[in-house]
Amino acid sequence: MIEILSASALATVQDLGRLGALRWGVGTSGAMDPLALAAGNLLLGNEAGAAAIEVPVFPFQVRFTEDGTFALTGADCAARLDAVPLLPWWVGEARAGQALTLGLPRGGVWRASRAYLCLRGGIDVPAVLGSRSTQLRGDFGGHEGRTLRQGDVLCAGAAESGAPVSGFGLVPPALALPLQVDGVPAMRVLPAAEYTHYTEGSRAAFWAREWKITSQSDRYGYRLAGTPLEASTSVEMRSHGIVPGVIQVPPGGQPIVQMRDAQPSGGYPKLGTVIEADLWRLGQAPIGSQVRFIETTWDEAVAALDQMQAWLDNVHRLVGLYRRQQARS
Amino acid sequence: MWIDSLQQLSASLDDAGIGLLELRGPGVLLRLGRDAADVAAVGEQGVATPAPLPRTSPGLTVNAPSAGVFLHAHPMQSTPLAAVGTQVQVGATIGLLQIGVLLLPVTAPRAAVVAGLHVAHGTLVGYGTPLVDLDAN
Numbered sequence: 001m002i003e004i005l006s007a008s009a010l011a012t013v014q015d016l017g018r019l020g021a022l023r024w025g026v027g028t029s030g031a032m033d034p035l036a037l038a039a040g041n042l043l044l045g046n047e048a049g050a051a052a053i054e055v056p057v058f059p060f061q062v063r064f065t066e067d068g069t070f071a072l073t074g075a076d077c078a079a080r081l082d083a084v085p086l087l088p089w090w091v092g093e094a095r096a097g098q099a100l101t102l103g104l105p106r107g108g109v110w111r112a113s114r115a116y117l118c119l120r121g122g123i124d125v126p127a128v129l130g131s132r133s134t135q136l137r138g139d140f141g142g143h144e145g146r147t148l149r150q151g152d153v154l155c156a157g158a159a160e161s162g163a164p165v166s167g168f169g170l171v172p173p174a175l176a177l178p179l180q181v182d183g184v185p186a187m188r189v190l191p192a193a194e195y196t197h198y199t200e201g202s203r204a205a206f207w208a209r210e211w212k213i214t215s216q217s218d219r220y221g222y223r224l225a226g227t228p229l230e231a232s233t234s235v236e237m238r239s240h241g242i243v244p245g246v247i248q249v250p251p252g253g254q255p256i257v258q259m260r261d262a263q264p265s266g267g268y269p270k271l272g273t274v275i276e277a278d279l280w281r282l283g284q285a286p287i288g289s290q291v292r293f294i295e296t297t298w299d300e301a302v303a304a305l306d307q308m309q310a311w312l313d314n315v316h317r318l319v320g321l322y323r324r325q326q327a328r329s
Numbered sequence: 330m331w332i333d334s335l336q337q338l339s340a341s342l343d344d345a346g347i348g349l350l351e352l353r354g355p356g357v358l359l360r361l362g363r364d365a366a367d368v369a370a371v372g373e374q375g376v377a378t379p380a381p382l383p384r385t386s387p388g389l390t391v392n393a394p395s396a397g398v399f400l401h402a403h404p405m406q407s408t409p410l411a412a413v414g415t416q417v418q419v420g421a422t423i424g425l426l427q428i429g430v431l432l433l434p435v436t437a438p439r440a441a442v443v444a445g446l447h448v449a450h451g452t453l454v455g456y457g458t459p460l461v462d463l464d465a466n
Contacts (some may be wrong), residue, residue, distance in 0.1 A: 027446060071436060076405045076406065086401050087406070087432075088403065088405050088406075089432070106405075106406070108405050108407065109405055110405060164438075167436075168431065168433050168434060169432040170430050171427060171431075175405070176430060302336050311430070314429065315430050317422065318431045322431060322433070
């Protein structure tokens with residue numbers, strides 16, 4: 001249904017992640033911005049967790065080999081269908097032979113780094129251990145367990161019955177659920193087991209200063225640069241289970257935030273954990289940009305997850321109403 | 330319609346705390362006020378269409394396809410979708426109506442030049458509100 005035209009672009013097939021597989025030592029994978037992936041799917045009448053293409057490098061181009069309905073979410077990347085500009089967070093309709101081009105992400109009110117291309121019916125790749133996400137470490141899942149290459153052909157799965165509805169969109173959650181400190185994108189963090197092993201000054205600086213996302217940042221983890229964190233006691237730890245969001249501090253004192261392709265165990269001390277409800281904000285923060293961290297509590301973290309789910313439920317409800325109304329007319 | 334639906338509508342207005350509902354259709358005007366004393370008119374009657382603005386050249390006015398907040402630019406972008414004076418193709422999105430998280434398109438019914446706007450970006454509009462004037466090229 002679509003053919004990848006771009007040469008190697010690090011794009012991967014992802015869904016909401018391979019949850020429940022950590023016990024076998026299999027990492028989570030899944031979309032770095034799960035909210036964008038879920039919203040794109042809901043726009044098309046798909047299950048929120050259908051597989052889509054995550055695009056981190058631009059320009060990115062595909063050709064539709066047959067007619068198809070698609071949604072673009074995530075970064076606003078000046079998309080075009082042949083020569084016709086497309087709005088971000090929008091449902092489009094392509095004719096066979098048309099090329100869809102995603103350009104460089106634009107700044108604007110929300111600086112984001114990843115775009116999601118969802119197809120009506122979802123990307124049809126086999127589910128492995130309950131997920132269609134690409135597991136790059138293990139070379140399985142997604143499309144042949146690897147990043148997409150020029151010439152790859154991906155098909156859409158069976159769509160729900162009824163005529164496709166296109167030509168409408170969403171206000172992205174970055175605008176509906178903004179979170180910034182002093183104009184810098186922020187994420188809420190729960191202090192973790194070794195938090196108190198760091199000096200008071202270091203802990204205060206962690207919350208008060210900006211952290212730069214270095215070029216050594218990818219789906220595995222984000223290496224941050226800022227005032228080095230100093231431990232007051234040296235910690236020797238055995239490897240233990242970790243999850244996406246965990247902030248590890250290697251001996252140099254520059255933290256690493258584990259992201260979706262993180263390995264399931266590690267031995268560095270843990271300063272904190274970016275809460276699940278804010279991982280999409282970090283997943284979209286571009287390399288070279290600054291972020292801030294906000295100390296939070298368990299209750300606030302759970303409330304934030306509820307708020308995220310409420311936004312998705314609202315999208316589901318309103319999109320459903322609109323799609324049914326359009327189907328009738 | 331009507332009586333069952335009216336009771337249902339009126340209950341919905343109560344629940345939502347909405348004071349006045351106005352529905353217009355071809356030859357139909359329905360006004361439902363929540364305060365019983367304020368119920369102004371219920372029935373079918375001819376509806377006068379709003380008087381068009383004086384026009385300098387032949388063209389047409391694009392009206393709101395639904396109620397919503399009129400946006401002249403996408404919320405992620407600062408440049409207008411179709412600035413006054415630009416040429417637009419048939420079917421082009423010349424504005425948006427925001428309903429909650431949804432963005433619905435306001436489209437050009439034919440190729441034209443955007444001649445003027447009736448409402449500012451961010452204005453809450455009702456169904457049929459004149460939004461954009463288009464002039465033939």
